[in-house]
Structures are given as structure tokens and as C-alpha cells.
Amino acid sequence: MTIKQGAVASRITRLGRRGCDLIESLGRAGVFLAQSAVGVPSAEGIRLWIRQLHFVGVLSLAIVLVSGLFIGMVLALQGYTILIDFGAEDALGQMVALSLLRELAPVVAALLFAGRAGSALTAEIGLMKATEQLTSMEMIGVDPLRRVVAPRFWAGVVALPILTVGFSVVGIWGGYLVGVEWLGVFEGSYWSNMQASVGFINDIGNGMIKSVVFAVVVTWIAVFQGYDLMPTSEGISRATTRTVVYSSLAVLGLDFILTAVMFGGL
Amino acid sequence: MSTVPFIEVENLYFSRGDSEIFRGVNMTIPRGKVTAIMGPSGTGKTTLLKLIGGQLTPDKGRVLIDGDDVHRLSRKALFALRKRMGMLFQSGALFSDLDVYENVAFPLRVHTDLPDAMIRDLVLLKLQAVGLRGARHLTPAELSGGMARRVALARAVALDPELILYDEPFVGQDPISMGVLVQLIKRLNQALNLTSVVVSHDIKETLTIADYLYFISEGHVVAHGTPADLDANQDARVKQFIHGEPDGPVPFHYPASAFYPDMLGDTVIQGDAK
Numbered sequence: 437m438t439i440k441q442g443a444v445a446s447r448i449t450r451l452g453r454r455g456c457d458l459i460e461s462l463g464r465a466g467v468f469l470a471q472s473a474v475g476v477p478s479a480e481g482i483r484l485w486i487r488q489l490h491f492v493g494v495l496s497l498a499i500v501l502v503s504g505l506f507i508g509m510v511l512a513l514q515g516y517t518i519l520i521d522f523g524a525e526d527a528l529g530q531m532v533a534l535s536l537l538r539e540l541a542p543v544v545a546a547l548l549f550a551g552r553a554g555s556a557l558t559a560e561i562g563l564m565k566a567t568e569q570l571t572s573m574e575m576i577g578v579d580p581l582r583r584v585v586a587p588r589f590w591a592g593v594v595a596l597p598i599l600t601v602g603f604s605v606v607g608i609w610g611g612y613l614v615g616v617e618w619l620g621v622f623e624g625s626y627w628s629n630m631q632a633s634v635g636f637i638n639d640i641g642n643g644m645i646k647s648v649v650f651a652v653v654v655t656w657i658a659v660f661q662g663y664d665l666m667p668t669s670e671g672i673s674r675a676t677t678r679t680v681v682y683s684s685l686a687v688l689g690l691d692f693i694l695t696a697v698m699f700g701g702l
Numbered sequence: 703m704s705t706v707p708f709i710e711v712e713n714l715y716f717s718r719g720d721s722e723i724f725r726g727v728n729m730t731i732p733r734g735k736v737t738a739i740m741g742p743s744g745t746g747k748t749t750l751l752k753l754i755g756g757q758l759t760p761d762k763g764r765v766l767i768d769g770d771d772v773h774r775l776s777r778k779a780l781f782a783l784r785k786r787m788g789m790l791f792q793s794g795a796l797f798s799d800l801d802v803y804e805n806v807a808f809p810l811r812v813h814t815d816l817p818d819a820m821i822r823d824l825v826l827l828k829l830q831a832v833g834l835r836g837a838r839h840l841t842p843a844e845l846s847g848g849m850a851r852r853v854a855l856a857r858a859v860a861l862d863p864e865l866i867l868y869d870e871p872f873v874g875q876d877p878i879s880m881g882v883l884v885q886l887i888k889r890l891n892q893a894l895n896l897t898s899v900v901v902s903h904d905i906k907e908t909l910t911i912a913d914y915l916y917f918i919s920e921g922h923v924v925a926h927g928t929p930a931d932l933d934a935n936q937d938a939r940v941k942q943f944i945h946g947e948p949d950g951p952v953p954f955h956y957p958a959s960a961f962y963p964d965m966l967g968d969t970v971i972q973g974d975a976k
Contacts, residue, residue: 465873480811502962536755563798564798567793567798569795571752571757572789572795574757574784574799575757575784575788576785576808576809576857577784577785577813578781578808578812636811
């Protein structure tokens with residue numbers, strides 16, 4: 437084999453190995469999810485879950501609501517300048533509500549959640565691993581998957597859809613502030629057009645389904661990255677970055693697929 | 703007291719990645735005694751404890767604890783067995799979200815249905831034994847390294863285990879807390895009739911508390927015996943370790959190419975050579 441052929445072959449080998457590593461880690465992540473998330477919680481488990489709900493949910497409220505407000509306001513501003521050209525500014529409420537409920541609230545809330553709560557979950561679990569807390573828990577005879585991972589996973593799965601609802605509500609209100617209070621769209625048409633066009637199942641329901649899917653994926657990535665990382669300071673920083681990157685890509689990619697299935701007539 | 707050994711390690715093989723860590727380790731650890739496992743850093747002493755605790759699975763061979771093959775137990779049976787053993791980690795590994803009191807109470811709360819008043823009594827007794835009853839409200843972040851290790855010890859004995867595994871209990875301690883820990887390990891072992899396994903490379907401390915020692919090097923047990931036996935051992939590896947000689951079978955230099963050509967830039971470093 438010439439040197440060039442050798443280099444090509446080794447590159448192909450590397451690619452293959454990467455593929456195998458990827459499939460293997462997907463398998464590990466799947467087993468990990470099954471072992472930690474499935475099962476009947478104890479009273480203690482519920483107490484831990486409520487505590488985590490506070491950490492990942494309540495403490496993420498501020499960033500999610502403020503972002504929702506601004507996004508609603510920007511939507512109304514941009515929508516108004518386009519709709520006014522067609523004399524259709526009465527449809528502003530409909531536009532703001534549909535964009536938020538179908539797309540922006542689930543996606544943006546999930547991205548913010550990945551940055552705010554997901555990275556914190558990864559770092560926390562990772563640090564527990566690095567300081568042998570998970571091992572010592574195992575040696576005490578308590579399964580860290582049930583005790584540490586499960587409450588955090590379920591807290592994330594419950595918190596994100598609720599945050600998404602808050603995001604939508606505040607966003608619609610932000611649109612109202614800009615559209616009606618500032619730009620002078622007629623208040624009656626803002627709300628009644630919204631009421632007439634937003635379907636409960638088709639828009640709100642589909643948006644919520646998206647949000648639940650994102651919640652599962654983002655929290656799963658976060659807890660798995662924390663549990664699976666190399667227990668060093670470098671490993672923790674890398675895993676935290678990976679959580680945010682993988683979560684964002686997964687959310688945006690899944691959003692396209694879900695949108696295609698829900699609204700694209702597939 | 704039964705004379706059947708508490709732990710039997712039979713022909714244990716373990717490798718991590720490409721490096722073989724154990725190549726046929728055999729050990730018997732008697733009941734009610736302090737057994738020390740010594741050896742240079744990087745010989746896998748901590749790994750051996752993890753194999754005994756069932757956190758790692760060997761490639762070959764088995765570990766029997768009180769007659770049960772640790773690696774053939776179901777997850778449930780393994781967790782039940784672990785209730786009978788305590789482990790003291792190098793870092794202490796206290797739960798950072800709980801205070802000292804709750805850390806010691808943790809095993810009691812998860813494994814027993816005792817009322818709070820009883821748990822309080824037990825926790826305070828264990829903390830009294832390690833001299834930290836007054837520190838019960840501190841968080842792990844507020845403890846010094848030695849105190850953290852003592853709290854961890856109180857937690858390890860909270861359920862009155864039959865076996866305690868100590869992972870490098872003396873590393874990074876000042877002479878005072880070192881003395882305290884030596885005392886504690888000895889006293890606890892006698893008072894509670896425990897079986898203790900101490901992994902360490904602190905010779906002086908280990909020789910004072912151990913009833914029996916195993917010396918591991920290059921994946922094998924190279925020597926074992928009482929402290930006096932090991933002190934008199936003529937094996938070069940054991941001698942170098944016990945007497946702390948900088949050069950010997952464990953070389954001072956990491957493997958490298960010849961020194962002069964390397965310095966003159968005539969040669970590539972061994973690892974790069976194809």
C-alpha cells in the first residue's frame with residue numbers, strides 16, 4: 437500500500453470507529469434512560485422530584501418569561517410593518533399567537549431551557565461523579581440512577597411544557613402591548629381574530645406535543661452527559677458544552693420533523 | 703468467631719482498555735482483622751476495592767464475600783450485600799447537598815424504618831465516635847479534608863457493617879489527622895469487630911494498624927504476610943517500596959530513548975517512532 441492509500445484507509449477506519457462509538461453511546465443512553473426513568477417513585481422520590489422541579493423549573497421562569505415578552509413584542513412589531521402594507525393589521529393577533537404557539541414558544545423555550553437548566557444538570561451530576569458521590573451512593577446500596585437521575589429527569593420533563601405555556605402567554609401579551617397599546621391596532625380585532633383562528637388541538641395541542649418531546653430530549657441529553665462524562669474538570673466542561681450543542685441541534689432538527697408531520701400534511 | 707475467610711479473591715484478571723491491571727490476583731481476607739493492600743501508585747489498588755465492592759466486573763476469576771460470588775449476584779442482592787459493607791473514599795465523597803448530620807443519617811434513612819428520634823441517637827453516637835458531634839450542622843464545603851474523612855467514616859459505619867473498605871485513608875492528611883485516623887480505624891475495628899481492608903501506600907501508618915498485608919505490583923501479589931514478614935522480605939520490589947528508595951525495580955525514569963542523542967536532537971522520541 438502506498439502512503440496515500442494508507443492515509444485514506446486509516447481515515448475510513450476512523451470514520452467507522454466514530455460510527456461505532458456513536459451507536460454504542462446511543463445504546464448506553466437508551467439503557468440509561470430505561471433504568472433511571474422507568475419505575476414507581478417512592479414518597480422520598482416525590483420529595484426529591486419537587487425539589488428538582490424548583491431548581492429546573494421555578495428558577496428558569498425569569499429567563500423564559502422575559503424572553504417570551506421580547507419575542508412577542510418583536511413579532512408584533514415586525515408583523516405590523518408587513519401586514520400594514522396589505523391593510524391586514526387586524527390579523528396581527530392571529531399571526532403573533534400562531535407563530536408563538538406552533539413554533540417559537542416550544543423551540544425557544546427549549547433552547548433557553550437547555551442553556552439554563554440542562555447545562556446546570558450536566559455540571560451538577562458530573563461534579564457528583566467526579567467527587568465520587570455517585571459511587572459512594574452505590575456503595576451505600578442506593579441506586580444513583582433512581583435517586584439522582586430520575587428526579588431530575590422527570591422534573592425537566594414536567595417543567596419545560598409549563599414554561600412553554602408561560603412563554604406563549606407572556607409573548608401574546610407582549611404582542612398586545614406593542615400592537616395595540618403602541619401601534620394602535622384595534623383591540624377587538626387583535627383578540628377576536630386570535631380566538632377565531634387558533635385551534636385548541638391543532639395549534640395549542642401540537643405545540644404542547646412538541647414541547648413535551650423537546651423536554652424529554654433535552655433533559656435526557658443533559659442527565660446522560662452528566663452521568664457519562666470523564667470525571668475530570670476538563671470532562672465536565674466538555675460535557676456541559678456538549679449538552680447545550682446537542683440539545684440545540686436536536687431541538688431544531690426535531691422541530692422540523694414534527695412540523696412536517698403536524699402541519700406539513702405528511 | 704468463624705475462621706472461614708470473609709473475602710476470597712480467586713485468580714482475578716482485569717484490564718482497562720489495552721492495559722492489563724490484574725493478572726491472576728489471589729487473596730484471602732480473614733474475618734475481624736485489618737488487612738492492608740499496598741503497592742506503588744498506579745498498580746490498581748483502588749480498582750481492586752471497586753472489584754470487591756462489585757462496581758467493576760473482572761475479566762476472569764471471582765470475588766467471594768462471605769461465600770457469595772459478588773459478580774454473579776442480581777442487582778438487588780448486590781445492593782443488599784452492600785448494606786453489610788461500608789466504604790471510605792479517598793475524597794470522603796460526602797453528599798454536597800446535605801449537611802454533616804444528614805450525610806451520616808443517609809444510610810439509616812434509606813435502609814431502615816427507624817423513627818427520627820432513634821436516627822438522631824444513632825447519628826450522634828457515630829459522630830461522637832469520630833469526635834465531630836459538634837460539627838453536625840456544617841456543610842461538607844465547610845469541613846477540612848481530615849474532618850470530611852472522619853464524617854465519611856461515621857457514615858460508613860452508620861449501618862454497623864461487617865466490612866469496611868478504606869481507599870487511601872491517609873493521603874493528603876496532616877500528621878495530626880493522620881494520627882486520628884489511624885486511631886479511629888484501629889478502635890472501630892476492635893469495638894465493632896469489623897473486617898477492614900485498607901488500601902494505602904503510607905507505610906508507617908499501614909504497618910501499625912494492619913494485621914496482615916498484601917503487596918501488589920505489576921498485576922500480581924508479589925508478597926504477603928504480617929508486618930514483620932514484609933519488613934524482612936528480600937524481594938527487590940518490596941524492599942524498594944518499604945524503604946522508599948527512589949530508584950529500583952520501579953524506575954525513576956519514565957521509558958524514554960537514550961538521553962544524549964535525544965538532547966542533541968538526533969533522534970525522535972520513542973513514542974513517535976513508527
